[in-house]
Amino acid sequence: MLSRYRSVIKKGNSSCRFLSENLNVEVAQNFPKDTRVQVIENCTIKKIHQTNKKVTGVETDQGIIKCEYFVNCAGFWARGVGQLSEPYVKVPLHAVEHYYLHTKPLPSLDAMLPASSKERQLPEDWDHFHVLLEQLIHSVPSLDNAVLDKLCNRPEAFSPDCKWIVGEAPEIRNYLIAA
Structure with a gap:
């Protein structure tokens, strides 16, 4: 620009x-x-x-x-x-919450996924995220045995x-x- x-x-x-x-x-x-x-x-x-x-x-x-x-x-x-x-x-x-979940390393998933830098964090809301987690486990069954490390909730905005x-x-x- x-x-x-x-x-x-x-x-x-x-x-x-x-x-x-x-x-x-x-x-x-x-x-x-x-x-x-x-x-x-x-x-x-x-x-x-x-x-x-x-x-x-x-x-x-x-x-x-x-x-x-x-x-x-x-x-x-x-x-x-x-x-x-x-x-x-x-x-x-449109401002929205953007969740992502940290797990301990899983041998069945590629560890080279993109990582983001630290940004402002919104409070965790496990009740809100639970529906997404259930769908995620259904789509990626190996996550059912994953040790959940941390739930991150960051602000995002979309056009x-x-x-x-x-x-x-x-x-x-x-x-x-x-x-």
């Missing part, structure tokens, strides 16, 4: 972006100093300002930041950030078609979405 808008930034425009701590921001942080890219972190967004349906700034708990571009890359929280502007920027994400939402919002010019 940054490569698409790099020419805009090179013209000397300032850029304001909301970044969550789990995003890789090295590209923006390594732009030459003359691009005037500013990465603002560790603040709470209160409102996205616009004039004539074009981004003009972001109000945070640390004050108002004037900018010409805003990138909503808040992931799980992108829909809520979209509602901080007037008119609302519609980000069609209606399960694809990324990337591009400029139709409601406000220069309001970019990467969710």
Whole structure:
């Protein structure tokens, strides 16, 4: 996404972006100093300002930041950030719980399954997960003898078609979405 808008930034425009701590921001942080890219972190967004349906700034708990571009890359929280502007920027994400189960190694299953990094954890809910566990054991009978290690419940968000939402919002010019 940054490569698409790099020419805009090179013209000397300032850029304001909301970044969550789990995003890789090295590209923006390594732009030459003359691009005037500013990465603002560790603040709470209160409102996205616009004039004539074009981004003009972001109000945070640390004050108002004037900018010409805003990138909503808040992931799980992108829909809520979209509602901080007037008119609302519609980000069609649905927040859900995403369970997965850790077991001790099973000789009958490939140990090279993808692993994820530590992220925010939601509370375990074995009663809620039990229906899925029964179906899982029915599909993979060897799991019936598995020693259950830990149930993980992580937040996820999905678009209606399960694809990324990337591009400029139709409601406000220069309001970019990467969710």
